[in-house]
Amino acid sequence: MVGRSPTEARTGAGSAVARAVFPEESWFEALGEAVAADAEMAVIGRRCTLDLALVADEETVLLRLREGRISEVVPNPGISYSWSVTLRGKREDWLTFLQPEPPPFYNDLLAMNSRVPSFSIEGDRAAFVRHLRPLSRLFRLAQLVGGHA
């Protein structure tokens, strides 16, 4: 665990996380707690308000971010929901990404977008880029939470 400095070591799986598997609702609850508790996100997330969808195989989960917090998680959002950015991959892609030390090219969303054919960043990419810093932190927290039980 060379790469995990005190900042990263502080962020970890809470008790709820031990039972959570991506992309189950309990997993998003665990991520929401990690994001809300994160000192860095408190600094950089204040102006991060964005709706994004995570797609794993056929399953879609809408993540509503408000001022750097996950304000709402909507599994299988119906026709009345809208969002700007879609992160689409196989369930296996996500589970490979969601660990503290993923293998090469699964460590970063942009890496996966360019080197993992089944993964893509879609939709309003300008919005993705504008929010890149807080989104990078959010997904780093997701990796530290881990995708598996």
Add this chain to the structure above:
Amino acid sequence: MPEFDPITGRYAYLEVAGARNRVYFEEAGEGRPLLCLHTAGADSRQWRHLLCDAEVTGRWRVLAFDMPYHGRSTPPAGWWEKEYLLTTEAYVRTVMAYVRTLDLEQPVVLGCSMGGAVVLELASRHPAEVSAVIGLEAASEIEGRFSDWTVMPDVDGSVVAASWTYGLMAPQSPEAARREVWWTYAQVGPGVYRGDTYFYSVDWDLRGREEKIDTVACPVYLLTGEYDHACTPEETSATAAAIPGAKFTRMRGIGHFPMAENYPRFREHLLPILRELERLLGDP
């Protein structure tokens, strides 16, 4: 006693293509010059760990300069009326102007990313003046690194350049070191990261010219970290295979910024190469 790094910083004036450039550089040590070239959108601070490594500086004069537009080097006059796009010609001329202005005799040139690419161009064009090259995170052609995101009016270009490149590093690299790379990137001038990737990913292309590099006159070492998704080890390996006599190393647990993101691990690869060059090249 205050604590000091064993690094000296100075400014030199370089004439490049008729323009006068005030260029900042740092150096440490004595011996054959080891000239270090930084990555796109960054500066010589990336080499601070190497500059403080007594095992290297005991035998080498290590130098690292900020390219014009980068770090503490100012852009040439009239920069505000020109789009900054680094070309192969301008990059080679700038590095050679530095070598000649400082009267560096037979330096070994070590560069990373765009610096890693240009050292291959130096080996190709100036084997009589450059005694060997070590290229990190370079291949004959790099696809897809040039984009306009960092110059869009509704994008904070420096923060996006920093976050864009952050994921090029290995998760095993110490977080403090990765964060320092981010910090340095966040200080890039407007349009400079984009202009550098114009060289790295658009203008520069070694394809079809690899076999003309004479590695007897100028030995070539290429190393790439396994987490580098901009230039993969496979791409570097293919370039090394096309240059007769070039040596390739795949670096485990390292990404696109070996000397900055994880110097202790990188030096395990670098030191044997420097030892080999000491034997091969003899005293300067």
